Each structure stands twice: as structure tokens, then as C-alpha cells.
Amino acid sequence: MAKYLMLKHYRGAPAPANDVPMDQWTPEEISAHVQYMNDFAARLEKTGEFVDGQALAPEGAWVRYDGEGRPPVTDGPFAETKDLVAGWMIIDVDNYERAVELAGELSAAPGAGGKPIHEWLELRPFLTAPPTITE
Amino acid sequence: MTRMDEAALRSLTPGVLAILVRRGADFAAAEDAVQEALLQAVRVWPAGPSPSSRPRPGGGDPLRDAKGWLVTVAWHRFLDATRADTARRRREDLVDEEPAPGPVPAVDDTLQLYFLCAHPSLTPASAVALTLRAVGGLTTRQIAQAYLVPEATMAQRISRAKRTVSDVRFDRPGDVSTVLRVLYLVFNEGYSGDVDLAAEAIRLTRQLAAAIDHPEVAGLLALMLLHHARRAARTAPDGSLVPLAEQDRRRWDTGAIAEGVEILQAALARDRLGEFQAQAAIAALHADAPTAEETDWVQIVEWYDELTRLTDSPVVRLNRAVAVGEAHGPRAGLAALAALDAASPSSGLRSSRGHPVPRHAAVAAYLHERDGDLATAARLYAEAAHQAPNLAERDHLTRQAARLNARRRR
Numbered sequence: 001m002a003k004y005l006m007l008k009h010y011r012g013a014p015a016p017a018n019d020v021p022m023d024q025w026t027p028e029e030i031s032a033h034v035q036y037m038n039d040f041a042a043r044l045e046k047t048g049e050f051v052d053g054q055a056l057a058p059e060g061a062w063v064r065y066d067g068e069g070r071p072p073v074t075d076g077p078f079a080e081t082k083d084l085v086a087g088w089m090i091i092d093v094d095n096y097e098r099a100v101e102l103a104g105e106l107s108a109a110p111g112a113g114g115k116p117i118h119e120w121l122e123l124r125p126f127l128t129a130p131p132t133i134t135e
Numbered sequence: 136m137t138r139m140d141e142a143a144l145r146s147l148t149p150g151v152l153a154i155l156v157r158r159g160a161d162f163a164a165a166e167d168a169v170q171e172a173l174l175q176a177v178r179v180w181p182a183g184p185s186p187s188s189r190p191r192p193g194g195g196d197p198l199r200d201a202k203g204w205l206v207t208v209a210w211h212r213f214l215d216a217t218r219a220d221t222a223r224r225r226r227e228d229l230v231d232e233e234p235a236p237g238p239v240p241a242v243d244d245t246l247q248l249y250f251l252c253a254h255p256s257l258t259p260a261s262a263v264a265l266t267l268r269a270v271g272g273l274t275t276r277q278i279a280q281a282y283l284v285p286e287a288t289m290a291q292r293i294s295r296a297k298r299t300v301s302d303v304r305f306d307r308p309g310d311v312s313t314v315l316r317v318l319y320l321v322f323n324e325g326y327s328g329d330v331d332l333a334a335e336a337i338r339l340t341r342q343l344a345a346a347i348d349h350p351e352v353a354g355l356l357a358l359m360l361l362h363h364a365r366r367a368a369r370t371a372p373d374g375s376l377v378p379l380a381e382q383d384r385r386r387w388d389t390g391a392i393a394e395g396v397e398i399l400q401a402a403l404a405r406d407r408l409g410e411f412q413a414q415a416a417i418a419a420l421h422a423d424a425p426t427a428e429e430t431d432w433v434q435i436v437e438w439y440d441e442l443t444r445l446t447d448s449p450v451v452r453l454n455r456a457v458a459v460g461e462a463h464g465p466r467a468g469l470a471a472l473a474a475l476d477a478a479s480p481s482s483g484l485r486s487s488r489g490h491p492v493p494r495h496a497a498v499a500a501y502l503h504e505r506d507g508d509l510a511t512a513a514r515l516y517a518e519a520a521h522q523a524p525n526l527a528e529r530d531h532l533t534r535q536a537a538r539l540n541a542r543r544r545r
Contacts, residue, residue, distance in 0.1 A: 022533050022537070023513070023516070023517040023520070023533055023536035023537050023540060024537070024540055025537050026537060026541050027534045027537050027538045027541070029537075030530065030533055030534050030537055031373060031375065031534070034373070034374075034375070034530055035373060038373075038374065055526050055529075057522075057524070058521055059521075059522075
């Protein structure tokens with residue numbers, strides 16, 4: 001088994017084919033989209049491949065150490081940042097091909113006009129613990 | 136055991152724990168021992184009351200004297216753990232030196248446990264966890280599942296909390312308002328898992344109300360019951376939020392409403408108003424309206440005025456603006472919102488940490504829609520969705536923006 005992170009972006013991914021902002025969809029189209037995402041996660045739980053899924057707020061901050069006895073420096077919200085993660089799903093699957101297949105399904109979630117968004121998802125393998133047998 | 140049995144069993148937790156502490160066990164060790172006794176009870180007790188239930192070791196038929204059984208088992212567990220401990224001598228000396236229990240203190244033991252678990256030295260998250268375990272009798276795993284953190288993390292949080300309060304004297308009354316804040320958090324931020332935290336919060340508040348005669352405890356209990364009554368109507372089958380005005384009121388739990396109203400009226404009659412009673416009064420006025428249109432908004436505004444006097448929070452003043460909009464029209468509501476922002480921009484639009492007050496944009500959007508300005512309302516709903524603190528609200532607000540945009544296109 002191998003774990004993969006499927007990352008969804010607010011910004012930074014190539015533009016999807018069906019690129020209409022959500023508040024310009026009809027309420028029914030939004031409901032269909034939410035239903036598709038819920039069904040997708042529920043199906044992965046049933047197949048034993050779901051690990052975790054979380055959504056992130058669109059606003060955050062950069063934070064760094066600013067020296068002894070001083071409070072950390074914060075900078076943000078990062079309007080100029082090119083890349084902004086919206087959320088993730090972690091899956092535990094047999095192989096890379098299965099991970100690609102699932103990411104493709106998630107990307108087919110319906111958007112405006114009920115048509116698939118074709119959203120680009122970032123697929124990243126987890127680094128694993130070292131195996132016991134190496135020779 | 137069935138759920139009912141488990142709840143009945145867990146209701147004995149604080150009493151059993153208090154007896155161990157009175158006998159001289161330190162709180163942390165006693166709490167562990169009670170947890171083990173509860174787990175053993177779940178394992179060995181028959182599923183329900185039955186005349187044929189066999190007597191159990193350590194104190195007769197558990198079903199006839201469940202508390203006695205738990206005390207006996209927990210005490211033995213405590214002694215075993217103490218003997219096994221490398222610091223055995225020291226602890227046993229401690230127990231030996233413990234003065235014999237004096238006259239029964241005026242304050243109930245259960246109450247002392249609530250105070251201890253909500254002690255001001257604890258962070259809210261720690262107080263919540265400790266209360267659910269030591270007073271509620273939930274296992275660390277159940278609490279961890281409910282708050283979506285690993286079990287090891289929750290175990291650490293609880294044991295650190297126990298260390299923090301280990302030096303607190305057990306016989307001094309605390310501040311009941313700290314306890315109420317903890318119970319409010321359990322009720323309002325119940326997430327998931329197999330434990331119904333809202334129901335658990337109600338059970339614990341009910342138990343507290345039995346231990347102390349205090350109008351704000353009653354007020355919180357009434358508030359919880361009145362909100363819990365709406366639970367079935369609050370979400371659609373697809374999981375989306377249903378706003379109060381659109382809820383199917385036939386699905387409200389009339390039994391819980393009746394109980395909440397009765398408890399609230401008795402509390403209000405004592406003429407010691409507090410924020411929970413005022414919040415409950417607002418919930419009761421909503422419960423009292425057969426349809427959303429029949430809501431007594433004028434009276435609700437008056438209660439918000441009381442709440443503003445009791446606790447001048449930006450959230451209260453924001454909700455007051457909604458009520459003003461319903462009572463006196465959207466223009467009056469927008470004026471109330473503008474007054475709020477102008478009076479103290481630091482606490483109006485923004486909370487102390489510089490974040491927008493939750494739902495400010497959503498309230499403004501709603502009032503502008505009522506006022507007929509759909510373009511502004513749609514823009515503000517989209518902004519509100521952007522700031523939404525959870526997915527259900529984000530989806531709801533995005534849908535509102537979409538609904539208005541679709542109407543504007545027609």
C-alpha cells in the first residue's frame with residue numbers, strides 16, 4: 001500500500017476547463033458538486049482507501065522567528081502568493097495507477113452547467129518508513 | 136451494555152471519584168482507578184437488569200448497588216496501583232497521614248469535581264477533556280474521537296490537566312461560571328465520533344443543576360434544551376444547513392422545548408438575570424412561534440438589549456442588528472449594523488485579534504437582500520463564504536450568493 005496526498009488549490013494550479021466561480025453556479029449545481037465530493041469520500045471509505053480529508057480557510061499568514069525575546073513576525077494574508085492550498089485528501093492505495101485513477105475521478109466533480117470541472121489536482125506520494133528487507 | 140445502561144453507569148462517575156478522593160486517594164490516581172472500574176463494569180456486567188444476574192466479586196450484585204460495586208473495584212485498583220508504584224512508601228505514608236474525614240462539607244462532592252475540572256488554571260481544551268473524563272466518565276478514546284485528535288494526544292492532554300490541578304484543594308468552592316463556560320463549549324463545539332457530545336453536555340448540565348441551585352445553571356440547561364430541540368430540523372437530508380426561518384417546525388422536539396421553557400421560567404422568576412438565561416429567553420421566543428413570520432422580534436430585540444448590557448460582545452450586537460432588521464425593517468437593521476461598526480471599529484468589524492467578527496458579512500448580506508439590493512447582497516454573501524469558519528456554512532453562503540446571482544441574471 002502507498003499513501004498519496006491529493007491537493008486542491010485555491011490558486012496556483014493550471015486553469016480548469018470549466019472555470020466558472022462557484023457563486024456564479026446555480027444553487028442546484030452547488031448541491032450536485034457537494035454531493036459528488038461526499039459520495040466520493042464515502043466510496044473510498046467503503047473500499048478501505050480513505051485516510052483523511054480536510055479543507056483549509058483561504059486566508060492565513062506567514063510566520064517566522066524574530067530573535068530571542070521577541071514575538072514571532074507574521075506577514076499576511078499572503079495576497080501575492082502564487083500557490084494557495086484549499087484542502088486535501090489522503091488516500092492509501094495499492095499503487096500509483098490507482099492513485100491517478102482516483103484523482104481523475106475527483107477532478108470530474110460537476111461544476112457550472114452540471115459539466116465536470118476538469119480541475120487540476122496535485123498528486124504527491126508520501127515518503128515511507130524504510131523497509132525491513134533491502135537486499 | 137445498551138446506550139441507556141452506559142449513560143446510567145457513567146452518571147455514577149463523579150460520586151465514585153469523590154469518595155475515593157475523600158478516602159485520601161490523590162485525584163489523578165483516583166481518576167485512573169475509576170476509569171478502570173468503569174471499563175471493567177462494561178466488560179462484566181450483564182446487559183440489563185435481570186433477576187438472575189449473578190453476584191459479582193467485590194460487593195454483591197452490581198445492579199442493585201452499582202455505585203458500591205464501582206467504589207469497591209476502583210478502590211482496589213487504586214491500592215494495586217499504589218502498591219505497584221515505586222514511590223509506594225511515600226504514598227502510603229501520605230494516605231496514613233491523611234486526617235480522618237471531618238464533618239461533611241457544605242458543598243456537594245459532585246460539584247467539587249465540576250469546579251476542579253473547570254479550574255481557571257486549565258486551558259479551555261484541557262478543561263473540556265478533563266470534565267468529559269472525570270465527570271462524564273467517557274474514555275480517552277471516545278473523547279479523542281469526538282475532537283478528531285489521536286488518542287495518544289488526548290491522553291497526554293488529560294494527564295497534563297490532572298497534574299495541573301493536582302495541588303488544588305478539593306474542599307473549596309469554585310466559580311460556577313467557569314464550569315458553565317466549559318459545558319457550553321462541549322455543547323456548542325461537539326464534533327463527531329460515536330458519542331453525542333450535545334446530549335452529553337445536557338446530561339452533565341442537568342447533573343450540575345441537581346447539585347447546585349443557581350439560575351444561570353438553569354439558564355444554560357434551558358438554552359441547551361431549546362437548541363437541541365431544533366437539531367433534526369437544522370440539516371437537510373443532503374447535510375446542508377437549514378436556516379431557522381426555513382426549518383420545518385413540526386420536526387422540533389416539543390418535549391425538549393416544554394422542558395426548556397419550564398426550567399427557564401423558574402430561573403427568570405428568581406430575578407437574577409445572566410447571559411445564559413437571556414440567550415435561552417431568545418431561543419424560547421423562537422420556539423414559541425408557530426411560523427417564522429409570527430416570531431415576536433420586538434421582544435427578541437429587548438432581550439438582545441439585556442444581553443448587550445450583560446455581555447457587550449460584538450457577536451451579540453451583530454445578532455441584535457438582525458433582530459432589529461426583522462422587528463423594524465431592513466433599513467433599521469442596516470442602521471444598527473452601521474452604528475455598531477462606527478461605535479467601535481476595533482470590536483465591531485474586527486475582533487480583538489484582528490479577524491473579522493464571524494458572520495458580519497453574512498448579516499450585512501442578509502439585510503441588504505431584504506432591502507432589495509441584490510447586487511450588494513450577492514457580493515457580501517460571496518465574501519461571507521470566503522470567511523466562513525466551517526464547510527457547511529461556506530456551502531450555505533455560497534449557495535445564497537449563487538441564488539441571488541441567478542435571480543439577477545433572469
